[in-house]
Amino acid sequence: xxxxxxxxxxxxxxxxxxxxxxxxQKNRALLAMAAELERxxxxxxxxxxEDVERGxxxxxxxxxxxxxxxxxxxxxxxxxxxxxxxxxxxPVGEEFAARQLPNGLRLSKRRIPIGVLAVIxxxxxxxxxxxxxxxLKTGNAVxxxxxxETRHSNIALVAVIQQALEKQGLPAAAVQAITDPDRAxxxxxxxxxxxxxxxIPRGGAELHRLCRQESSIPVITGGIGxxxxxxDETADQAKALAIIENSKVQRPSVCNAxxxxxxxxKIAAEFLPAAAARLAQHQVELRAAAAALEILQKGExxxxxxxxxxxxxxxxxLALILGVKVVAGLDEAIEHIHRHSTEHSDAILTNDWxxxxxxxxxxxxxxxxxNASTRFNDGGQFGLGAEVAVSTQKLxxxxxxxLTELTTYxxxxxxxxxxxx
Amino acid sequence: xxxxxxxxxxxxxxxxxxxxxxxxQKNRALLAMAAELERxxxxxxxxxxEDVERGxxxxxxxxxxxxxxxxxxxxxxxxxxxxxxxxxxxPVGEEFAARQLPNGLRLSKRRIPIGVLAVIxxxxxxxxxxxxxxxLKTGNAVxxxxxxETRHSNIALVAVIQQALEKQGLPAAAVQAITDPDRAxxxxxxxxxxxxxxxIPRGGAELHRLCRQESSIPVITGGIGxxxxxxDETADQAKALAIIENSKVQRPSVCNAxxxxxxxxKIAAEFLPAAAARLAQHQVELRAAAAALEILQKGExxxxxxxxxxxxxxxxxLALILGVKVVAGLDEAIEHIHRHSTEHSDAILTNDWxxxxxxxxxxxxxxxxxNASTRFNDGGQFGLGAEVAVSTQKLxxxxxxxLTELTTYxxxxxxxxxxxx
Numbered sequence: 001x002x003x004x005x006x007x008x009x010x011x012x013x014x015x016x017x018x019x020x021x022x023x024x025q026k027n028r029a030l031l032a033m034a035a036e037l038e039r040x041x042x043x044x045x046x047x048x049x050e051d052v053e054r055g056x057x058x059x060x061x062x063x064x065x066x067x068x069x070x071x072x073x074x075x076x077x078x079x080x081x082x083x084x085x086x087x088x089x090x091p092v093g094e095e096f097a098a099r100q101l102p103n104g105l106r107l108s109k110r111r112i113p114i115g116v117l118a119v120i121x122x123x124x125x126x127x128x129x130x131x132x133x134x135x136l137k138t139g140n141a142v143x144x145x146x147x148x149e150t151r152h153s154n155i156a157l158v159a160v161i162q163q164a165l166e167k168q169g170l171p172a173a174a175v176q177a178i179t180d181p182d183r184a185x186x187x188x189x190x191x192x193x194x195x196x197x198x199x200i201p202r203g204g205a206e207l208h209r210l211c212r213q214e215s216s217i218p219v220i221t222g223g224i225g226x227x228x229x230x231x232d233e234t235a236d237q238a239k240a241l242a243i244i245e246n247s248k249v250q251r252p253s254v255c256n257a258x259x260x261x262x263x264x265x266k267i268a269a270e271f272l273p274a275a276a277a278r279l280a281q282h283q284v285e286l287r288a289a290a291a292a293l294e295i296l297q298k299g300e301x302x303x304x305x306x307x308x309x310x311x312x313x314x315x316x317x318l319a320l321i322l323g324v325k326v327v328a329g330l331d332e333a334i335e336h337i338h339r340h341s342t343e344h345s346d347a348i349l350t351n352d353w354x355x356x357x358x359x360x361x362x363x364x365x366x367x368x369x370x371n372a373s374t375r376f377n378d379g380g381q382f383g384l385g386a387e388v389a390v391s392t393q394k395l396x397x398x399x400x401x402x403l404t405e406l407t408t409y410x411x412x413x414x415x416x417x418x419x420x421x
Numbered sequence: 422x423x424x425x426x427x428x429x430x431x432x433x434x435x436x437x438x439x440x441x442x443x444x445x446q447k448n449r450a451l452l453a454m455a456a457e458l459e460r461x462x463x464x465x466x467x468x469x470x471e472d473v474e475r476g477x478x479x480x481x482x483x484x485x486x487x488x489x490x491x492x493x494x495x496x497x498x499x500x501x502x503x504x505x506x507x508x509x510x511x512p513v514g515e516e517f518a519a520r521q522l523p524n525g526l527r528l529s530k531r532r533i534p535i536g537v538l539a540v541i542x543x544x545x546x547x548x549x550x551x552x553x554x555x556x557l558k559t560g561n562a563v564x565x566x567x568x569x570e571t572r573h574s575n576i577a578l579v580a581v582i583q584q585a586l587e588k589q590g591l592p593a594a595a596v597q598a599i600t601d602p603d604r605a606x607x608x609x610x611x612x613x614x615x616x617x618x619x620x621i622p623r624g625g626a627e628l629h630r631l632c633r634q635e636s637s638i639p640v641i642t643g644g645i646g647x648x649x650x651x652x653d654e655t656a657d658q659a660k661a662l663a664i665i666e667n668s669k670v671q672r673p674s675v676c677n678a679x680x681x682x683x684x685x686x687k688i689a690a691e692f693l694p695a696a697a698a699r700l701a702q703h704q705v706e707l708r709a710a711a712a713a714l715e716i717l718q719k720g721e722x723x724x725x726x727x728x729x730x731x732x733x734x735x736x737x738x739l740a741l742i743l744g745v746k747v748v749a750g751l752d753e754a755i756e757h758i759h760r761h762s763t764e765h766s767d768a769i770l771t772n773d774w775x776x777x778x779x780x781x782x783x784x785x786x787x788x789x790x791x792n793a794s795t796r797f798n799d800g801g802q803f804g805l806g807a808e809v810a811v812s813t814q815k816l817x818x819x820x821x822x823x824l825t826e827l828t829t830y831x832x833x834x835x836x837x838x839x840x841x842x
Binding site for chain 1: 437440441520522526528531533535536614618619633634637639640641657660663664666667671759781782783785786787788789790791792793794796797798799802803804814815816817819820821829830831832833834835836837838839840841
C-alpha cells in the first residue's frame, strides 16, 4: 500500500478530474462499476469467505460475522443499489440563489463536489460499494478505511472498482482503500487535512470521539442516537403502542431505534402494563425508574422488568432493552430529553396541539417527530434516495445526508469591468 | 472571570432560551443593546482609551492602534449597524423543503440557531459589537475572545451588552467574553465541545492552523486569501487596468485584495508596462517572475519592480505588493492557481467565452469572478446585509457568511400513528 501522503495527493488529483465530469460520464462509470463487480463476483465472494473464516477463528460474534458476510444475493442487491444511484438526480452543477446585483453583477451559487472524502467504517463490505458509488456520483474522490476484519473483501472490491474506473479512462485514485490494518494509520489519516476535505466516521461512539478530538479535517459526526418517545396524557394509546413497538423492535441495532420511553403520570398505570405486554412479545427487557418500576413490577410481565441503573438513561441500547420513566408532564419530558438526548431522533405522541407544538419547538434533535416512529429518521424513508450518514452535528448537514450533502458550492460572479466603489 | 466550564454551561442554558424568542423579541433586545451602548458611550470610550494608551506604551504599530481605537463617530457607526440588523430578515424559524411523503407523513426542514458560538478575534473592539449583534439576531449564545490589547474595551462593551440583555429579561450569558489574557485559555476554549457548537477564528493563518489542528469543536476557517487575476489575451485592457487597480489598492490589508497577477504572454509586453504605470501611482511594489521581470525592468517604472522570491507566489501580501507572472495561456494560469490559491477569490479578465467558461468550471475558489474585481467577495457587496466571516472551507458555508450561515436546521416529521413498514 502506498503511503497516506501519496494516496492523498493522488486523491486530490483525481478529484480535479472527477469534478469536471458530466452526469452522463459519471453514470456511465457507475454502470461500468456495477458490471465489473458482477463479472468478478466469484473472486469477491472468495475473498470475503477468507475474511469470514478468519473472523470465525478470531471469535467474532455471529452478529458481526453476519454483517461481514457477502453472498451472491447480497452482492447482487448491492450492485442493484449502485445501478439505482444512476437514476438519482446529480446535485453537482446546480445553479441556485441566482440574482442580479444592483450594479449589474450577475451572482449565483454553483454546487460543486467537496473534493476528497475519507470514510472510516466497521467490518461491513457493503459500505465499501455504497460509499464508492455515492462518492463517484457526486464527483468526489474517496479514501476508505474499513474494519480490518474486511481486509480481503475490501482489497478485492476496490481492485474491481479501480479496474472499472480505468477502463472508463478515469483515475483509479478516485476510490482508494487503506488496507493495512495498522491502527496508527487512522490517526495519520485524521491529520491529512492537506488533501482530505471531509471525514465521515461511521461506527461507535469511541471512533466519533477520537475523530472529534484528533482530526484536523472537518468531521461529520452522527449515527449515535439515544432516542426518546414521550407518551403524553392525550395520546391515542393504540397508535402509541404500535409506534413504540415499531421504534424499539423493528431493527433494534440501529441508531434511530428507541432507547427511552417517557410516559405521562396520568396514564402510566394504564399504559405501562399494555406497553410491557406488547414489548414482552418481542423479549424486550425494560429498565424502569422508580415510579414506572412500581407499576410494572405488579404487572403480568414483571419478569421483563428491572430497576434502571444510574446510567441507563444515557445508553444507546442497540439491543432489545428499553429505559422507562414516568414523568409529570411535558416539562419534565423536555428536561429529561435535554439532559440525555444525543439529538438524533425524539418523538412526542399526543393529541394536544399546544404540547405537540412546544415539543417541536423546544426539542432540537436532527429529526423531531409527532405521532410517528423514530425509525423514519433515514435517508431512504425521507425520500433522499440514498444515505451517506445521519448527522447529529450542527454544521453542514443534520439528519440523513443524501447526495446533496456530499457537495459544497462556489459563488460565481460575472461582470463587465466591475470595480468596487 | 468564571471558568470556561461555567461559561460554557451558562451559554448553553442561555442558548435554549434564545432559541425560542420571536423575531420581535430579538429585535427589541437589539434596540435595547444599541440604546444601552449609546447611554454608556462615555464609559466605553474611556475604557478604550486605556487600551489605546497601553497599546502605545507597548509599541503597537499605528495600523494596529488605529484598528484598536474607538471614538464617538466610530461607536455611533457601530451602534447604527446594530440597528440596521434589526431590519434584516430573521432566518430562524424558516420552514423549507416541506413535502408530504407517499405514506402521508408531513416532512419539512426548520431553520434553528446553531446554539453556542465561539469567536476568536484580534484587537478590534468593533468585532465585539458586531458578533454580539449577529449572534443575538440569530438566537445564538456567543463566547467572545478578543485580542488582549482590547481587554478594557471588551470588558466595558460586554458589561453594557449584558446589562441591556438583563433589562430585557434575557440571560446575560447570551454574550460572554473571555477577558483573562492568559493564552492557555484559547486552547481550553478549543476543547469545549461539550458546550460550543461552532468556532469561528478571525485573524491570521497561525490562528487558523491552531484551530484546525487543536479544536474539537467544528471550525469555520477562512479569511485568508491568496487571490489571483488572470488577464487573458482577449481582455479589454482598459477595464483590466481598472479591475487590477481596484483589487490591489482599494484596501490592500483585507483578504479579498489581489496578491498575484497572471498575464497572457501574447499581451504581456504591451499590458505589463501599463499595469506598472497604473500601480506605481499607488506605490505598489511588483515582485516579478523571470519573463515579467524582463519586460518590467526595461520600463519607466522599473524602480517599483523586484525579482520574485521563491515564496512570493504563496503570499497573502496584505500590503501594497503584487506578484506578477507571465503565463503561456489559460492552462498555465489554471495550474498556477491550483498550486498557489487558498481558494478565496480568483478572477479571469477575458473576452473569450470558452476561456471564461473553463475558468469558472475549473477554479473552485469560494468566489470565482469574470471581468470583475476580487474585492466583491464580501457579504455586504453580495447583498447578504451582514457578514460574519468569509469561509474558504468546504463544509457548511463558503464565501461570505451572513445570518443564515449562523443557523442549522432540524427535520420536523408529523404523523398520525405512522410506523415504518
